[in-house]
Amino acid sequence: ETGVTQSPTHLIKTRGQQVTLRCSSQSGHNTVSWYQQALGQGPQFIFQYYREEENGRGNFPPRFSGLQFPNYSSELNVNALELDDSALYLCASHPGRGGEETQYFGPGTRLLVL
Amino acid sequence: RKEVEQDPGPFNVPEGATVAFNCTYSNSASQSFFWYRQDCRKEPKLLMSVYSSGNEDGRFTAQLNRASQYISLLIRDSKLSDSATYLCVVGHNDMRFGAGTRLTVKP
Numbered sequence: 718e719t720g721v722t723q724s725p726t727h728l729i730k731t732r733g734q735q736v737t738l739r740c741s742s743q744s745g746h747n748t749v750s751w752y753q754q755a756l757g758q759g760p761q762f763i764f765q766y767y768r769e770e771e772n773g774r775g776n777f778p779p780r781f782s783g784l785q786f787p788n789y790s791s792e793l794n795v796n797a798l799e800l801d802d803s804a805l806y807l808c809a810s811h812p813g814r815g816g817e818e819t820q821y822f823g824p825g826t827r828l829l830v831l
Numbered sequence: 832r833k834e835v836e837q838d839p840g841p842f843n844v845p846e847g848a849t850v851a852f853n854c855t856y857s858n859s860a861s862q863s864f865f866w867y868r869q870d871c872r873k874e875p876k877l878l879m880s881v882y883s884s885g886n887e888d889g890r891f892t893a894q895l896n897r898a899s900q901y902i903s904l905l906i907r908d909s910k911l912s913d914s915a916t917y918l919c920v921v922g923h924n925d926m927r928f929g930a931g932t933r934l935t936v937k938p
Binding site: 719759761822823 | 835863865873874875876877880918922924925926927928929930931
């Protein structure tokens, strides 16, 4: 196993609500990245944090925000949920700074927006 | 144009077959290249990194052509357990995934 955990495993929300997803990385993994994977698609990069600061962002609106904490945990927050936000949300971590290293994924959180 | 493009698939092959997946990427500054495997309703897992000199891991061979911005994965002697979606991944400051190619190996 990768040592990366995510919670909750499944979540159902309604349009307009807010959601917080959580990730716990391996100790020593200073970078965490978050991805959205829609059904039948590859993971899409949302953003990346290195030592508690945002270190890159994909093409997602500002209502997608994140935090990384000193204890190697992190959060993905999504405000004003839309139906299209229904997806598998994955976090991945690695020790270094850049996003080009091998990343270790958590099992993901399946979000359904009704 | 998508940053990482893969064969759309799906590939349905018999056990023992050889199958090849292709991938192209648009960012010439990309620095790292990987193939990940994703089983149904599971997270992606690293299959192998891809190096310019080409590399092999058992039945799996990966090739990289930087000039053509092209990556390939060859699977020889396919097993039932190889059935999965194969994701081409390209790294620069972050990692970008292709849409994946589904492989089904049948008895």
